[in-house]
Amino acid sequence: MTIDKTTAIQLYSKMLLIRYCEETIAVRYHLEKKMRCPTHLCTGQEAVAAAAGQALRQDDFAVSTHRAHGHYLGKGGDLNRMIAEIYGKKSGCSGGWGGSMHLVDRSVGFIGSTAIVAGTIPVGVGLGLSIKLKKTDQISCVFLGDAATEEGVFYESVNFAVLKKLPVLFICENNLYSVYSPLKVRQPEGRSIASMVQGIGCPAVNGNGNDVIESYEKISKAIDSIRNGNGPVFLEFSTYRWREHCGPDFDNHIGYRSGKEFEEWKTKDPIEAFEQKILSDEIADKNMINELKTETQSRVDNAFNLAELAEFPEFSSNPGFEEIAR
Amino acid sequence: MSRTMTFSQAVNDALSTAMQVDNNVICYGLGIPDPKGVFGTSLGLQDKFGSERVFDMPCSENAMTGIAIGASLNGIRPVMTHQRLDFFLLAMDQLINNASNWKYMFGGNSGSVPITIRLIMGRGWGQGPTHSQSLHSWFAHVPGLKVVSPTTAKDAKGLLLSSIFDDGPVIFLEHRWLHNHTEEVPEGDFRLPLGKASLLREGNNLSVISMSYMTVEAIHAIDYLHKTSDINCDLIDLRSINPIDWETIFNSVCKTGRLLVLDSGWETLSVAGEIIARCAIECFDSFKCPPVRMALPDCPTPTSCALTKNYYKEAVDIGQTITKMLGIKTDLEPLIKMRGTNHDVPGDWFKGPF
Numbered sequence: 186m187t188i189d190k191t192t193a194i195q196l197y198s199k200m201l202l203i204r205y206c207e208e209t210i211a212v213r214y215h216l217e218k219k220m221r222c223p224t225h226l227c228t229g230q231e232a233v234a235a236a237a238g239q240a241l242r243q244d245d246f247a248v249s250t251h252r253a254h255g256h257y258l259g260k261g262g263d264l265n266r267m268i269a270e271i272y273g274k275k276s277g278c279s280g281g282w283g284g285s286m287h288l289v290d291r292s293v294g295f296i297g298s299t300a301i302v303a304g305t306i307p308v309g310v311g312l313g314l315s316i317k318l319k320k321t322d323q324i325s326c327v328f329l330g331d332a333a334t335e336e337g338v339f340y341e342s343v344n345f346a347v348l349k350k351l352p353v354l355f356i357c358e359n360n361l362y363s364v365y366s367p368l369k370v371r372q373p374e375g376r377s378i379a380s381m382v383q384g385i386g387c388p389a390v391n392g393n394g395n396d397v398i399e400s401y402e403k404i405s406k407a408i409d410s411i412r413n414g415n416g417p418v419f420l421e422f423s424t425y426r427w428r429e430h431c432g433p434d435f436d437n438h439i440g441y442r443s444g445k446e447f448e449e450w451k452t453k454d455p456i457e458a459f460e461q462k463i464l465s466d467e468i469a470d471k472n473m474i475n476e477l478k479t480e481t482q483s484r485v486d487n488a489f490n491l492a493e494l495a496e497f498p499e500f501s502s503n504p505g506f507e508e509i510a511r
Numbered sequence: 512m513s514r515t516m517t518f519s520q521a522v523n524d525a526l527s528t529a530m531q532v533d534n535n536v537i538c539y540g541l542g543i544p545d546p547k548g549v550f551g552t553s554l555g556l557q558d559k560f561g562s563e564r565v566f567d568m569p570c571s572e573n574a575m576t577g578i579a580i581g582a583s584l585n586g587i588r589p590v591m592t593h594q595r596l597d598f599f600l601l602a603m604d605q606l607i608n609n610a611s612n613w614k615y616m617f618g619g620n621s622g623s624v625p626i627t628i629r630l631i632m633g634r635g636w637g638q639g640p641t642h643s644q645s646l647h648s649w650f651a652h653v654p655g656l657k658v659v660s661p662t663t664a665k666d667a668k669g670l671l672l673s674s675i676f677d678d679g680p681v682i683f684l685e686h687r688w689l690h691n692h693t694e695e696v697p698e699g700d701f702r703l704p705l706g707k708a709s710l711l712r713e714g715n716n717l718s719v720i721s722m723s724y725m726t727v728e729a730i731h732a733i734d735y736l737h738k739t740s741d742i743n744c745d746l747i748d749l750r751s752i753n754p755i756d757w758e759t760i761f762n763s764v765c766k767t768g769r770l771l772v773l774d775s776g777w778e779t780l781s782v783a784g785e786i787i788a789r790c791a792i793e794c795f796d797s798f799k800c801p802p803v804r805m806a807l808p809d810c811p812t813p814t815s816c817a818l819t820k821n822y823y824k825e826a827v828d829i830g831q832t833i834t835k836m837l838g839i840k841t842d843l844e845p846l847i848k849m850r851g852t853n854h855d856v857p858g859d860w861f862k863g864p865f
Binding site: 246248277278279280281282283287289291296297299301304305306307308309310311312313314315316318319325337338341342344345348502504505506 | 535537563564568569571573574575576577578579580581582583584585586587604605608609613614615616617618619620621654
């Protein structure tokens with residue numbers, strides 16, 4: 186393994202946190218009916234989120250999409266405030282105005298996620314422009330999905346980032362589906378997104394998004410290049426969401442994808458694979474893994490308990506937002 | 512200290528002042544540094560402030576709006592310009608979904624998007640369906656956006672500076688026919704508060720609420736009626752379409768009991784309609800006659816000057832409406848003569864093409 190022990194454990198911990206968070210939402214969503222907002226889980230896609238969060242500096246910026254829990258947590262976003270936000274509470278990261286699809290934690294550079302496909306791509310590029318104008322060595326990371334590369338604003342944004350050599354890292358998680366529409370009905374078969382982006386003049390690389398080490402290495406390499414002033418880089422990672430597009434259930438039975446395909450991807454579980462790897466490389470032993478798991482689940486449970494106990498916000502059409510209760 | 516200048520020079524002066532007082536102000540748009548400098552409004556800015564802060568842009572209206580938003584979230588104050596409002600329609604996604612919502616959807620925890628978008632609206636000379644749409648009512652409908660629409664050169668400077676230094680997104684509307692309006696404009700960092708209307712004429716007979724270029728036509732009508740028939744109207748130039756200065760409007764309508772609203776956009780669901788609705792609610796007992804609105808017919812703008820003759824409202828139409836509301840007959844022939852017959856241009860200074 187080319188990464189050090191600490192990094193390996195941190196990557197593993199980040200993936201665990203994301204997985205446990207998503208799966209706890211899945212369990213409690215219908216049971217309690219207290220998370221009353223559209224919620225897009227990223228179970229199965231934890232590797233890229235963890236790797237990006239690990240490779241980026243805290244003062245680097247990130248923007249994301251409707252499926253943002255992993256990106257937010259990976260970047261170091263506050264767990265308690267995210268769960269409170271999904272519960273619509275005053276202590277939520279967006280004070281109850283945003284819900285699952287509108288997350289923010291400025292203290293770790295997570296500037297925002299929104300729910301319009303490709304909607305934050307130019308925002309991330311604009312953050313890149315601001316970095317260039319202010320002459321700092323930060324970078325701006327834009328998370329996007331495969332369908333976002335079908336939006337006009339994607340091309341407009343990449344073009345501008347290349348034109349101005351902006352410090353922007355585009356991370357595209359290609360999970361093969363836009364809601365229930367497979368990639369093959371949306372983009373010509375055999376044409377890779379990365380090679381298309383290369384045609385715009387942006388260096389682009391693809392990788393296995395279920396391999397956390399490969400993801401981490403490719404992201405780190407891209408970050409080095411961007412920080413050295415070489416302009417934007419685009420990374421395309423193949424991956425797969427386990428659960429339905431929106432909501433806590435599985436939807437392999439409704440006919441848009443097959444149970445067989447899902448089972449195949451499940452065997453490529455990024456967490457399971459990495460766990461085996463760190464065990465066999467003796468980075469951690471079974472005990473340590475179990476402790477990490479228990480501790481992570483208890484952090485997640487605590488976040489849910491705090492969210493349950495927290496106050497609801499009161500509506501005002503002119504909320505001011507001067508003092509948001511934590 | 513003040514200087515005589517045109518509306519477009521006042522815009523240029525405001526941009527230059529803003530960039531001087533704050534290094535975070537940047538200015539871009541298609542044609543911003545080109546030899547014509549967007550009707551003179553951006554001439555010389557790139558020489559003064561460099562190509563990092565003043566630049567031309569790709570034909571990417573939507574992304575460039577999102578880029579302004581992103582930059583503003585890290586302390587930059589972008590001013591983006593479009594030579595026609597119509598071109599900016601490609602950017603509604605970023606404007607509505609992101610700029611106007613941003614402060615609210617993150618509960619105030621991710622900044623408030625201090626961007627200014629200058630949009631120029633055309634009229635006459637065949638600007639037609641895609642170079643002359645006045646969509647201020649669209650923008651003003653969306654919570655989270657401010658909409659500013661000055662009529663005079665002095666207001667253009669004072670309001671543009673306040674727009675640039677406002678904490679939220681501002682749509683700054685410039686009517687092409689106002690670019691040559693000339694008056695004394697204060698020098699330096701001169702700002703006027705957003706959301707305040709301006710009372711341009713005072714009178715007890717009738718309240719005329721107007722905006723942008725329609726205010727120019729209204730001034731001609733109101734001054735003529737004052738001189739020839741001793742009819743005296745309040746003329747309120749809105750200057751800000753969102754927020755609207757309701758206090759000034761209600762005070763006037765409660766005083767005169769007669770309300771005429773002039774709108775440079777289409778009639779149905781117009782800002783004029785909203786003003787009449789609010790006045791009906793707040794000043795119901797004051798009304799002496801039904802309120803009237805004058806706006807564009809509900810159809811896309813035609814191109815031929817033969818077709819626009821009866822499309823746009825002019826001083827004489829306003830004069831006729833005022834006298835009718837007051838039940839007075841007045842000879843308006845001299846006003847028609849004074850205004851000339853060429854409805855297609857704002858004056859000899861305008862040689863086209865746009």
